[in-house]
Amino acid sequence: MTWDLHNHFPGLIAPDLREQKFQEIRVVVTGALDFYKSGQWELYCDSITKLLGMAAAFSGLDDGLYNYTMDWVNALSRFTLQHTVVDFEAWALGQAFKPFQGLTIKPAPEHASKATQSPVDPALAAQNRQLASKYLDERPQLQGRGVVVLFQGQVSGWMNELRSPEEWEPCCIAVDRRGNQYLAIGGDSYHGATAWNWVWTVKSEGAAA
Structure with a gap:
């Protein structure tokens, strides 16, 4: 399993800038994993909050970036509450990519505003x-x-x-x-x-x- 699944998502942002944004998401997620493993809870939660802000910026502009970011938020949030998996990184990767197996990402409905988008599964x-x-x-x-x-x-x-x-x-x-x-x-x-x-x-x- 790799990070490259994002290449399947069409977006409105220029390819080079879009790749940069995906890399920024990876950096934040990797940082969150490190914060969790080292017990730095405040920084872990700050990372989730940062991802939420990034998702809000992508909403309505690039569905691929938005969905990719929100699936990571969902994975991190679910683990935070359930706390049942020892190998968190492997679990988070699996959960983040699970929704994309055999599915096609659809744009959010026009009537769905940022206020109705939720980071919780x-x-x-x-x-x-x-x-x-x-x-x-x-x-x-x-x-x-x-x-x-x-x-x-x-x-x-x-x-x-x-x-x-x-x-x-x-x-x-x-x-x-x-x-x-x-x-x-x-x-x-x-x-x-x-x-x-x-x-x-x-x-x-x-x-x-």
Whole structure:
């Protein structure tokens, strides 16, 4: 398996510049892998955030670059929450390229704006929402209110509203009562995260359908 699968994606950017952008994506992903392996969680999350920014820049301009970047974000995000694979690099490569096996990438619908594009895999978003709903259902005193915080695929806690990222580990996911989801980014394991970054809204389901 190689990085060269991107050559199958047609784009609107000049070939030499496009190749440069693919190389930049590779550098960020490789850096994220190194940060993960060395336990530098804040830099790992920053790498994911950087990939999200790159994907936003490619959206509507080059579908190949956009899809390639977002599949890496999906792979990194899924592993962060599941945390079940020892050989992360091999797993991430397999997950990133799996959607392209025998498939043709289609342009995003014209009505799909950047706000409806999601870096979280729909199946993972549904799993997060199911965990949060179960937590609230088992605690009627909460009356279905507030935000449930998940870490590594398990419920870590609850807040009455989305706030205080410094109280949570980077890469935690917060799920509100509507199913919207936010990723804790920046900071470190000792000081906590520095911000909540949107990664999924209920509108994303319509865009993904």
